[in-house]
Amino acid sequence: MPSLFVIRGSDQGHCFELRESSTALGRDASNPIQLHDTEVSRRHAEFRLGTDGCMLVDLQSSNGTYVNGSRVESHPLTSGDQVQVGRTLLLFTGAAPGEAERSRVNVVVGGAGGSSNGSRIVHTISQEEGSRALAPEGDSQDSPWLARARSNLQIMYRTALTVSHTLDIDQLLSRILEMIFEWVDCDRGCILLFDGETKKLVPRARRTRQSTKSDQTMTISQTILDYVLERDEGVLTSDAQDDSRWNPAASILQLGIREAICVPLRGRYDSVGVIYIDTSMSPQDVIRQGGAVEKFSEEHLKLMIAIAHQAALAVEDTQYYSAMVQAERLAAVGQTIATLSHHIKNILQGIRGGSYLIEHGLSDHDEEVVRKGWDIVEKNQNKISTLVLDMLTFSKERDPDLAPADINQVVGDVIELMNARAAELDVDLQWSPADEMPTLTFDPDGMHRAVLNIVTNALDAAGDMIDKRGRVSVRTEHDSENKLLQVIVEDNGPGIAPEDREVIFTLFVSRKGGRGTGLGLPVSQKIVREHGGRILVESEEGRGSTFTLELPAIPPNSVSTTQAT
Amino acid sequence: MPPQRRVLIVDQLSETRETLRSVLETHGLRIFEAGGADEGLTALRDERPDIVVLDMEETAAEDHLRCEALVAATQQQQTPLVLLGSARRAPEGVAKSDVVRKPYHYGPLVRKIEQLLESSQRSAA
Numbered sequence: 206m207p208s209l210f211v212i213r214g215s216d217q218g219h220c221f222e223l224r225e226s227s228t229a230l231g232r233d234a235s236n237p238i239q240l241h242d243t244e245v246s247r248r249h250a251e252f253r254l255g256t257d258g259c260m261l262v263d264l265q266s267s268n269g270t271y272v273n274g275s276r277v278e279s280h281p282l283t284s285g286d287q288v289q290v291g292r293t294l295l296l297f298t299g300a301a302p303g304e305a306e307r308s309r310v311n312v313v314v315g316g317a318g319g320s321s322n323g324s325r326i327v328h329t330i331s332q333e334e335g336s337r338a339l340a341p342e343g344d345s346q347d348s349p350w351l352a353r354a355r356s357n358l359q360i361m362y363r364t365a366l367t368v369s370h371t372l373d374i375d376q377l378l379s380r381i382l383e384m385i386f387e388w389v390d391c392d393r394g395c396i397l398l399f400d401g402e403t404k405k406l407v408p409r410a411r412r413t414r415q416s417t418k419s420d421q422t423m424t425i426s427q428t429i430l431d432y433v434l435e436r437d438e439g440v441l442t443s444d445a446q447d448d449s450r451w452n453p454a455a456s457i458l459q460l461g462i463r464e465a466i467c468v469p470l471r472g473r474y475d476s477v478g479v480i481y482i483d484t485s486m487s488p489q490d491v492i493r494q495g496g497a498v499e500k501f502s503e504e505h506l507k508l509m510i511a512i513a514h515q516a517a518l519a520v521e522d523t524q525y526y527s528a529m530v531q532a533e534r535l536a537a538v539g540q541t542i543a544t545l546s547h548h549i550k551n552i553l554q555g556i557r558g559g560s561y562l563i564e565h566g567l568s569d570h571d572e573e574v575v576r577k578g579w580d581i582v583e584k585n586q587n588k589i590s591t592l593v594l595d596m597l598t599f600s601k602e603r604d605p606d607l608a609p610a611d612i613n614q615v616v617g618d619v620i621e622l623m624n625a626r627a628a629e630l631d632v633d634l635q636w637s638p639a640d641e642m643p644t645l646t647f648d649p650d651g652m653h654r655a656v657l658n659i660v661t662n663a664l665d666a667a668g669d670m671i672d673k674r675g676r677v678s679v680r681t682e683h684d685s686e687n688k689l690l691q692v693i694v695e696d697n698g699p700g701i702a703p704e705d706r707e708v709i710f711t712l713f714v715s716r717k718g719g720r721g722t723g724l725g726l727p728v729s730q731k732i733v734r735e736h737g738g739r740i741l742v743e744s745e746e747g748r749g750s751t752f753t754l755e756l757p758a759i760p761p762n763s764v765s766t767t768q769a770t
Numbered sequence: 771m772p773p774q775r776r777v778l779i780v781d782q783l784s785e786t787r788e789t790l791r792s793v794l795e796t797h798g799l800r801i802f803e804a805g806g807a808d809e810g811l812t813a814l815r816d817e818r819p820d821i822v823v824l825d826m827e828e829t830a831a832e833d834h835l836r837c838e839a840l841v842a843a844t845q846q847q848q849t850p851l852v853l854l855g856s857a858r859r860a861p862e863g864v865a866k867s868d869v870v871r872k873p874y875h876y877g878p879l880v881r882k883i884e885q886l887l888e889s890s891q892r893s894a895a
Contacts, residue, residue, distance in 0.1 A: 551786065553873045558789035561876035565796050577792050584785070720783065 207259050207282075207299050209252075214293030215241045215734075221295075223259065228252045230290065231264075233757075234604065234737050241734045244268050244291030247757075257281075259299060261288060284380070285367060298376065328441040328503050330510055357508060360388055364512050368519035377523055378410035381480070381516045386412060389509070390500055391466075391482040393423055397430075398470070398478035398520065406430065406478060425481050429467050433479055439468035439510045441501055464501045468509045470517035477520045480513050544713045548592060548722050555585035595724040598654060598731065599712070605648035605735045609761035612681050613638040615649050616692055619656045620679060623664060630668030632675035639681045645690055646759040647736055652692075655732040658725035659694045659740075659752045665717055666698025666750065673697065683758060690738075690758040693751060700746040709742070729754070774800045775887050778819035780810035780840065781854075786825065793876050794883070807836035814843055820850070821887055827855035827872060837861070850886040852879070 207223040221228075221238045230238040233247040240249075246266040253260045262279040263270040271289040272280045282288070284299040367380050378396045385394055395411040411423065433440055443464045465483035469476045484500045562578025565571070620636045627634035660679060667675030675697065682691040701709060701716070708714045710730050715721030730740050738756035777799045781787045784805065791801045802817045804810035814822065822844050826837050838861040844851045845863060853860055853869045860869050868886075870879055 550873050551783070555785060555789055557873065558793055558876055562792055562796065569796075571796075574792075574796055581789050581792070 207252075207254065207297070209238065209288065209295040209297055211240075212287075212294050212296050214291070216293060223252050223254060226254050229264070232737055234735070239737075240290065240293050241737075242291040242293045243739055245293060247737075249290050252282075258283070259297070261297075266290070327443050328506055329436070329438045330503070330506050331436075331438050353504075357511075360384075360508065361511055361515065364515045368515055374520065374523045374527070375410065377516075377519055379412070381512070381519075382410055382412040385480070385482060385509070385512060386414065389466075389482060389505055391484045393484075394480070394482040395423055395425070396470070396478060396480050396516075397425075399476075401524075409478070425465075425467070429465070430479060433467050433469050434476055437469055437471060437476065439466065439506050439513070441466050441503065441506045443501075466501055466506055466509050468506070468513040470513050470520060472517040472521040477517050477524070480509065480516065482509070540713065544723065545592075545596070549589070552585045552589050552592070555588075556582055559583075559585065592722060592724070594654060595658070595722065595728045598651075598728045599724060603735070605651050605732070607646050607648055607759075609644045609646055610649040610652075611642060611644055612647070612652065612690060612692065613642045615653050616656055616679060616681055619653060619660055622657070623660050626661070627664055627677070630664055630675060632664050632667045632677055634664070635676070635678040637678065637680040639683055642681060642683050643758075644761055645683075646761055647690070647756055648732070651732040651735070652754075652756075655729040655754060656692055656694070658729045659692075659754065662717070662721075662725060663694050663696035663698070663750070663752070665720060667696040669698060685758070688758045690756045692754040694754075695749065695751045697749040700748055700750055701742070701744040702746060706742065706744065710740075774798065775821070776800045776802065776817060776819040777883065778802045778804060778810065778813050778817060778822045780804045780807065780813075780822065781825040782806060783825075790823065793880065797880055797884070799883075807833055807840045810840045811836075811843055814840070814847065814849070818847075820890065821852065821883060822849055823852045823854065823883070825854040825872075826859055834859075848890075850890050852883060852886065 209221045209223070211217050211219045211221075225237070228238060228251065229236045229248055230240065230245075230250045230252070231248040232240060232242065232245045236248065238252075246264070246268065248264050249266040250264055250270045251262045253262060259282045260279060261270065261272060261277065261282050263277060268291055269276045271277065272282070273287050274289075282297045282299065284297065286297045288295045288297055364381075364384060367384060368377060378398075382394050382396060385391070391414070393411075393413045396409055397406040398409045399405065400407045429440060429442060432438070441464070463483055463485040465481065467479055467481045470478040470480060486500070559578040559581035562581065563575050564578075566574030566576075566578060617636065617638065620634065624634060656679075660677065663677040663679075664675070667677050669675075677694065677696045679692070679694050682693065683689075684691065705716055709716070710726050711723075712727045713723035715723035726740075733740050733754050733756065736756045738754065741753040741755060742750065743753075744750035775798075777794055779787050779790050779794075779801060781790070781803075782805055787803045787805075791803065794801055802813050802819060804813045810822070810824070813819070822840075824837065824840065826834070841851065841853075841861045841864060851864065851868055853864055854872055854874065855869070856871060860866075870882065
């Protein structure tokens, strides 16, 4: 299935499959491919699948659609094309043609009775020799050599280009075979890789030319594999008899001739596997052509060795990459657990303190101590509920639960909830709702959470001020002209240092010392982005910060269209 | 009536200090608070507490050296010290028995503080 992989931008790492005949891309949540990129138009472009491939059509976007660096109105896509919209870069991968058999790799190594048993090695070429496939032969400078060298150079260039575009190993292998089939007249091909754990060769990809029966089991001689791997040499084999010219041996007339090339996938340090291709000539063809014509030559073998080296490097890179991703994932999981454990430990410490006081107060009949203990328990109970809700919001991909609601009401609730905290910190919390605020469509619970986290931060920042009284002002605005809804939270706290501005939205990064979980801002940003909006930050050190939550203002009657996604 | 014993709590989190203060006050102790190592050093000099309770886990890596300075100062003044956090991060010269691992229970912590106060009083006498 054709797919798009986001290689740069805020949705980096996402993969979108093109299942429908037309798939829209844009910033709006109604698009199957929703990009959280403010420079992408609401409906930016469309991918249309036809019989002859995939067409990218720009939907009169304001910033344009680019394919491999050129602006396009409509453009057919081929595998490896890079599509740029706004600040997002996507890699297009087309569906492999029907011949590729990724799911069923039917290859047997050293199966009994395989025709390759009778094969003999016609040529062998070592890795070093193969790498000279492009080197001039002696002093010959004439044009046939030049033409061939040019064509080889082009093949190598295209190989390098193709293998550099993917990090999915199966996709990579099937592309390598696809290319080999383009350049070498072979009927069947397969790639075997060493299994990471068992160290045994395992068939990973297979391809047959459409004219060949594909349900056959492919048999590769163990002897040839051993030869190739032990000596690190590529081999060209043929089961035709010693004389390469027409040989009237009956077996050839019955079975045809099979030629094969097997080359090691030689990486930086070791062989990662082998590539095997073969071709057979039916008895009819042998008779028609008046003899056994060799389809594979030494030239093919050299080329295969060079391709295999490129492919091996790509296979290694892919394997390193997935190992690295796995390691990074484990490290991230470890860090997440450590961070969360730390917060939970502190909350537990508080609850234990509160319980201790309650117990003490009860046994001493001291109601004041019980009250103190209870306040501490309650405070920590709130903390754990905030932590759990933030974790839940962050943990899953979700669509906002859109409903007609009044943002003044939602923000008003947050202010009411935070009044006690403001009083505790001696911060003046001001609230000015917009005079005219229509009922709009958004996720009221989500926005409550998003605004709450921002206001909590503002109060903490303003509460830190020693030389002046802390002040936080919150207001809402409706910009009917630009169809925007804004919640603006301003504080007179210490401001954000320029070097911190880049990281404040990073998960688990907190500049509030032990007080912050590092979840608040990422959660607010996630919620706002899910609405197709953004959070703007202005800050001046020593003067304070302003956070603006900006959402598209969607009137209630258009809810149904938005929810139809 | 013996004079009220003085405890200095050094912890970055105001809420943790408050909880500890409430707990220790019910045991008739007088509490001083410091939000960081530097503040702690000043309080150690000015208030001459009988014991210091220091949470090292909450302090950032760059403050670790300052915490060690505070620990050194308490040792110099022969003021007993209880360290909250993990023994691994404890500075040299701090006895393992003076480290209380988090999350701790308040009962044993209170008993440890009272014990240390008692023995330092005895050795001073």
